[in-house]
Amino acid sequence: MPALPRPAAGPGSRYTARASTTRPRPARHTDVAALSRHLTTRDLWLARMLHEHRVLTTHQVASLAYTSLRSAQRRLRTLHQHAVLDSFRPLTQTGSAPEHYTLGPAGAAVLAAHAGCDLADLGWRPSHTGRIAYSPSLxxxxxxxxxxxxxxxxxxxxxxxxxxxxxxxxxxxxxxxxxxxxxxxxxxxxxxxxxxxxxxxxxxxxxxxxxxxxxxxxxxxxxxxxxxxxxxxxxxxxxxxxxxxxxxxxxxxxxxxxxxxxxxxxxxxxxxxxxxxxxxxxxxxxxxxxxxxxxWTPLGSAADLEPTDADTALTLPVPPLPPTPDAGT
Known part of the structure; x- marks a missing residue:
């Protein structure tokens, strides 16, 4: 599968962990059409997962989709550099919290393009990550x-x-x-x-x-x-x-x-x-x-799980694991 071009400088070019506030990104985000050509099926799945479940830590993403924590960190940092993802680290009384990832502006734009809707219809706002980071329900x-x-x-x-x-x-x-x-x-x-x-x-x-x-x-x-x-x-x-x-x-x-x-x-x-x-x-x-x-028999699945005409690409259930493994990313 094609890989995102690695930035010449910044966290996407090396594998050191940094807090999100120290991660510079280009002021102008990558063109969505150009970006889509470099996103793997696993990247798109992750964007949908973050749209569905709001926030996942590095360890959670790694357990679901990667063969090692290191490979997960490498890809997540690259996706963050290209604004597909946003991230933050909550303060902890002791030790250091893992990176917490949310849907970034470019990732939201890609999902909206795939669904054929406007960004506003997606429900994503520039304050998206901040609202999650400071939410009392985090x-x-x-x-x-x-x-x-x-x-x-x-x-x-x-x-x-x-x-x-x-x-x-x-x-x-x-x-x-x-x-x-x-x-x-x-x-x-x-x-x-x-x-x-x-x-x-x-x-x-x-x-x-x-x-x-x-x-x-x-x-x-x-x-x-x-x-x-x-x-x-x-x-x-x-x-x-x-x-x-x-x-x-x-x-x-x-x-x-x-x-x-x-x-x-x-x-x-x-x-x-x-x-x-x-x-x-x-x-x-x-x-x-x-x-x-x-x-407990007989148990039964909840109603209204089958797709209907009212469903869109963004309201259908997201597979909990990537549809197919992406080698080399």
């Missing part, structure tokens, strides 16, 4: 993306397992916002078992009563659409997990919802593992996502 959004990126990347080492479908909060709201507004919707697949699920990523900032109130919407969704996805509730700590379980057990039983909970104390490196505890009745011991799929 930690929440990164937590959602980290959990699901690990599930999606599983298929790179275990081909029979992975995440063939992953919709962002924004895509979920566009499809089902009048009934439910989950933090994500996805399908976990392992062999012949599939677990379609909504994700509620709980950071502990909401009172337990507000989390409980969301269950009525999921029950209404099942009734209105005649589909039955599971609901996974992920929390920050095991103690918060236990508090939620005590609060949600009775309403989950009354509403006949398939709910399992877990926390970052367990799922940090392998969220597909035996860390998910179903709410009763029955065995509530922690188990895997694959075992939940086998236990």
């Amino acid at each position: 930690g929440h959004d990164l937590g959602v993306n980290e959990l699901l990126a690990r599930l999606a990347a599983r298929s790179r080492t275990t081909p029979e397992a992975g995440l063939p479908v992953w919709l962002s909060e924004r895509s979920c709201a566009r499809r089902w916002g009048d009934i439910v507004r989950p933090d994500a919707y996805a399908h976990w697949r392992d062999g012949d078992q599939t677990l379609p699920f909504f994700l509620e990523y709980d950071t502990g900032s909401q009172p337990l009563s507000r989390v409980e109130a969301k269950l009525a919407g999921y029950a209404a969704f099942t009734t209105a659409t005649s589909t039955r996805p599971a609901l996974l509730v992920h929390t920050r700590t095991a103690s918060r997990d236990q508090a939620l379980r005590r609060r949600l057990a009775a309403p989950a039983r009354e509403l006949s919802l398939n709910i399992a909970t877990s926390s970052a104390d367990f799922t940090t490196s392998s969220p597909w593992g035996p860390w998910w505890s179903p709410l009763g009745p029955g065995d509530t011991r922690r188990t895997t996502l694959t075992s939940l799929a086998a236990r």
